[in-house]
Amino acid sequence: MPPSLPETKPLPPFVLGFGAHPTTQEYILVFVVYEKADLELGKFPSNVELYTQGPGSWRSIATVGHPHRIAHFNCLEQAFVNGAIHWIAYNRRVVNGQSSLIILFNMGSQAFSVMMMPAALVSQSLLCLAIMSYGESVAVLCCGQPEEGSCCIWVMKGYGVAESWAKLYYNINPPGKLYQIVRFRKSGEVLLSMSGNHKQLLCYDCETITLTNTGYTWSSDVFTADTFMESLVLVKP
Numbered sequence: 001m002p003p004s005l006p007e008t009k010p011l012p013p014f015v016l017g018f019g020a021h022p023t024t025q026e027y028i029l030v031f032v033v034y035e036k037a038d039l040e041l042g043k044f045p046s047n048v049e050l051y052t053q054g055p056g057s058w059r060s061i062a063t064v065g066h067p068h069r070i071a072h073f074n075c076l077e078q079a080f081v082n083g084a085i086h087w088i089a090y091n092r093r094v095v096n097g098q099s100s101l102i103i104l105f106n107m108g109s110q111a112f113s114v115m116m117m118p119a120a121l122v123s124q125s126l127l128c129l130a131i132m133s134y135g136e137s138v139a140v141l142c143c144g145q146p147e148e149g150s151c152c153i154w155v156m157k158g159y160g161v162a163e164s165w166a167k168l169y170y171n172i173n174p175p176g177k178l179y180q181i182v183r184f185r186k187s188g189e190v191l192l193s194m195s196g197n198h199k200q201l202l203c204y205d206c207e208t209i210t211l212t213n214t215g216y217t218w219s220s221d222v223f224t225a226d227t228f229m230e231s232l233v234l235v236k237p
Contacts (some may be wrong), residue, residue: 001031002031002047004049013033014033014086017032017078017080018085020080020083021052021083022107022108026053027052027105028051030060031050031051031058034225062209066067068089068091068101069090069146071088071089071100071129072124077131079138079139082159083107083135086102086103086104086131088101088102090126098119099123100123100126101115101122102138102140103118104159112227115138117140117165118140120155128142128143131142132183132184133184134155135184137155137158138153139154139155139168139184141154143156143181152167189205200213200216
């Protein structure tokens with residue numbers, strides 16, 4: 001934990017981001033903290049700190065360009081693509097109603113920026129949305145919509161081009177009840193788990209509508225997976 005955090009519990013709401021610097025290939029942990037007083041005043045976030053693998057130390061950075069609030073229902077949910085961490089966030093500039101967008105943190109410039117969501121998903125509850133990497137771009141999942149089935153997936157076909165959002169899968173609806181979509185494979189297959197046996201990792205082919213067992217199990221209630229990136233930087237013990 002960053003040394004600036006109080007040792008007393010409970011901790012303030014926070015969001016984590018993890019990725020690598022595009023030049024040095026050093027792994028970086030991003031720790032975004034939301035203090036209660038700042039949440040009430042609409043100042044977001046209060047504190048952003050980075051832990052860099054090489055130096056092995058924490059440092060604070062400015063939060064300029066980040067007036068929005070990252071959803072912290074799952075503090076580990078992110079997509080690391082093209083040298084940037086992506087989170088789904090509340091659009092603080094919308095006064096009436098709910099609106100969402102995507103917050104980016106560029107590992108090279110170490111600055112925040114904004115990416116637009118698919119127009120069809122902007123007003124959806126953030127509890128129904130999740131973001132993941134999809135090849136060299138990002139995908140947004142929207143689950144829990146009765147009229148859409150179990151889950152639909154939007155992909156940004158041209159990274160950074162808001163007009164390129166397209167609904168790739170209208171309905172991911174494997175046999176049984178879907179519990180969690182974990183990650184996309186390079187082949188386009190979807191790693192997921194099902195209710196009733198949600199600690200077993202399955203592979204779903206959206207084209208053939210077939211479900212196979214990967215043989216992997218997990219002791220926790222949810223699976224966590226990400227793309228492996230090689231680094232020649234030694235990890236300090």
